[in-house]
Amino acid sequence: MSTLGQAGITIQQLVDLSFMPSSSGVLLMTAQFVHRELPVRYAVRSMELELMEEWVKNSHFKEIQNIYSSTFASLRMCPHIANEKDVTRFEKVIADVQLQHARVIPLMAATVYAHKNEGRLEDPARAKYLNLMVDKLFAARVSSELLVAQLLAMCKDVLHPGPSHPPGWHGGALEIACNLDSVCRDAVKIATRHCEAQFGRAPPVKILGDNSLALPYFPHELRFILAELLSNAMSATMSKDSGPDGQSSVPAVKMVISGGAGEDSLLGVMVQDEGGGIPLDLCLKSKEYAYTSKSKEEQNKALVRMLEYVDKPKLREHETVEILPANMPFTGLGFGIPLAILYANHFGGELKFRSLEGYGTTAFLHLTKNANHAENIHSTRWHTRNDTYHIRCHNSGLVTARGF
DSSP, X not given: OTTSOOOOOBHHHHHHHHTSSOHHHHHXXXXXXXXXXXXXXXXXXXXXXXXXXXXXXXXXXXXXHHHHHHHHHHHHTSOOOOSHHHHHHHHHHHHHHHHHHTTHHHHHHHHHHHHHHTTGGGSHHHHHHHHHHHHHHHHHHHHHHHHHHHHHHHHHHHHXXXXXXXXXXXXXXXXXXXXXXXXXXXXXXXXXXXXXXXXXXXXXXXXXEOTTOEEEEOHHHHHHHHHHHHHHHHXXXXXXXXXXXXGGGSOOEEEEEEEOSSTTOEEEEEEEOOSOOOOHHHHTGGGSTTOOSSOHHHHHHHHHHHHHHTOHHHHHHHOOSOOSOTTSOOTTTSOHHHHHHHHHHTTTOEEEEEEETTTEEEEEEEEEOOTTOBOOOSOOSOOOSSOEEEEEETTTEEEEEETO
């Protein structure tokens, strides 16, 4: 099964599907697609994990391998889905899959930090190899976990339709008109909580621009991206100079929402801070996994918080279909920005940064209004002109890929 192709989807396909006359028919079709597609994706991930270099495979990494192999097996044991009763039974399996895979990010963070603390990543070749492999795994995870969240949300919609959706709508986690201003305000609340927990208070946030802009999108993905950008901006602002006790002495973080009018134009959110900026030689490193300006002690504390947050009993108490880590305590780990870039790239968007050392940093999130853009199942970040990487493949042993 690991040799089978993975099928990407578009937002437009989900929109069309969600307005079909029969909600039970939509749910059945979605469940059948997930039942067919998810085992293929997990089989590919399991094979890729197995073929990684042996020095990577510490105890945390092996836990990730077990998660993929066990969930693949549980999915393959599910019989064909032919009716609503089958969907109900499959929903329980998918809910357990979601809980298990919520641990993949913190376990991979633990994997990377173990190698970092043992000095293995001081070798540039090993550091680049591990970054490439982590990015590839996480890019695939973004797509797979969206399928999981979408199916569980659709089960909830069909059984208990909410008043906020238009008549006949059963789109699950997708919103037909995801309002950027509303998502920005949700992200401000999340980032403010994180900043207050770290510094005791947080800088104000000014939201400017067009508050009516919307597009068909997944609000939980946008919330994660924007909350991460705001958390970094707030932390930089407070670390630079929180001034005297008065809140007015802290410069505000600014968000600007804007976009073009055409069907193929871009919508964007700018997040700008006055936190001192990033030195030019560190701008690229800030996009690498586990790069952080925090002390080793702070990094280890952050890792402990992360692992505690996603233990299985706590996740079961939450009972939520939003498995993206919008509320995870990423601060101090150096995983938030690389993940935000992946989520931005998922349906053809992009996330870029400009920094003016001594002043501050500006992040630009661009989203395409073209709902026919196929999702990116694979990582697209690690493109270079000059580097050649050697990547193990499941069907041909070892291949050389220039500009992978």
